[in-house]
Amino acid sequence: xxxxxxxxxxxxxxxxxxxxSPRTIRWYRQKLDYFEHFLRENGLPTELDEIKRSxxxxxxxxxxxxxxxxxxxxxxxxxxxxxSMHTIHGYVRTLRAFFSWTVRExxxxxxxxxxxxxxxxxxxxxxxxxxxxxxxxxxxxDRRNAIGARNHAILVTLLDTGIRASxxxxxxxxxxxxxxxxxxVSGKGGKERIVPIGSTCRATLARYIHRYRPQPATxxxxxxxxxxxxxxxxxxxxxKIVSEACNRAGIDNVRPGPHTCxxxxxxxxxxxxxxxxxxxxxxxxxxxxxxxxYVHLDTGDLLQQQGKYSPIDNLC
Numbered sequence: 172x173x174x175x176x177x178x179x180x181x182x183x184x185x186x187x188x189x190x191x192s193p194r195t196i197r198w199y200r201q202k203l204d205y206f207e208h209f210l211r212e213n214g215l216p217t218e219l220d221e222i223k224r225s226x227x228x229x230x231x232x233x234x235x236x237x238x239x240x241x242x243x244x245x246x247x248x249x250x251x252x253x254x255s256m257h258t259i260h261g262y263v264r265t266l267r268a269f270f271s272w273t274v275r276e277x278x279x280x281x282x283x284x285x286x287x288x289x290x291x292x293x294x295x296x297x298x299x300x301x302x303x304x305x306x307x308x309x310x311x312x313d314r315r316n317a318i319g320a321r322n323h324a325i326l327v328t329l330l331d332t333g334i335r336a337s338x339x340x341x342x343x344x345x346x347x348x349x350x351x352x353x354x355x356v357s358g359k360g361g362k363e364r365i366v367p368i369g370s371t372c373r374a375t376l377a378r379y380i381h382r383y384r385p386q387p388a389t390x391x392x393x394x395x396x397x398x399x400x401x402x403x404x405x406x407x408x409x410x411k412i413v414s415e416a417c418n419r420a421g422i423d424n425v426r427p428g429p430h431t432c433x434x435x436x437x438x439x440x441x442x443x444x445x446x447x448x449x450x451x452x453x454x455x456x457x458x459x460x461x462x463x464x465y466v467h468l469d470t471g472d473l474l475q476q477q478g479k480y481s482p483i484d485n486l487c
Contacts, residue, residue, distance in 0.1 A: 182269055224286055299439075316383075328375075
């Protein structure tokens with residue numbers, strides 16, 4: 172008999188050796204541990220080869236009917252509403268990847284996920300900041316001190332490049348090419364890509380680095396953005412920086428956080444005439460389908476775009 176817990180530990184080790192990011196590994200571990208907890212608490216089998224489709228479907232139903240949003244997320248407070256279908260879909264994807272691995276490793280003969288369909292996820296438009304909200308967000312930070320200059324540079328970089336929180340916190344000075352107008356980031360799966368930066372972002376980064384960036388706590392630290400004590404920022408702290416800036420700016424109708432900056436960049440890039448293929452490369456997505464989810468054009472946007480690009484008007 173091979174226990175589910177032992178298989179989870181071995182799978183996490185496999186993910187590390189495959190070079191998956193720490194964030195992705197935490198995602199897998201949290202969801203698999205909760206699945207094991209559900210089985211144990213309900214007196215269901217926790218031996219790997221005894222887990223069947225019925226246990227997995229019972230777990231999905233539990234997520235749909237009993238678990239509240241934010242309960243298993245250490246970065247968000249619990250809310251009195253059900254889990255979103257996107258979150259449930261994430262649990263199912265994790266289980267599908269895990270059990271496919273157990274079959275490949277010969278730990279089980281039959282995949283219990285066979286015949287279990289992914290829950291239907293409604294297509295939702297990604298939230299983003301309006302132009303006015305972006306101005307208020309940037310104005311909410313006092314740039315006359317070291318922390319304010321750093322936080323302003325963080326907001327400008329997120330909004331001008333659309334990089335992920337983990338990419339920003341791991342950004343190195345040696346990967347900055349301010350004169351060339353770009354930097355290199357290591358994205359999901361360790362894939363390196365070039366991200367262009369605008370002139371305002373270049374000037375903002377240069378100001379922070381040359382005037383306000385603290386001395387690194389140890390010689391091997393090369394991160395661009397550092398704490399007051401000279402240590403690399405963590406993603407949770409980055410979320411706090413953006414969230415507090417939103418509060419000061421009076422922005423309460425859009426979910427605060429670095430990922431909303433990413434959505435905002437994508438939307439504004441397209442509104443300013445950028446194309447989807449270029450946006451895909453900048454964001455580091457392997458599929459255009461994912462990029463399309465970032466696009467949110469309201470009525471005002473559509474009217475503005477028609478005014479710019481009307482085929483008939485542009486004949487004149």
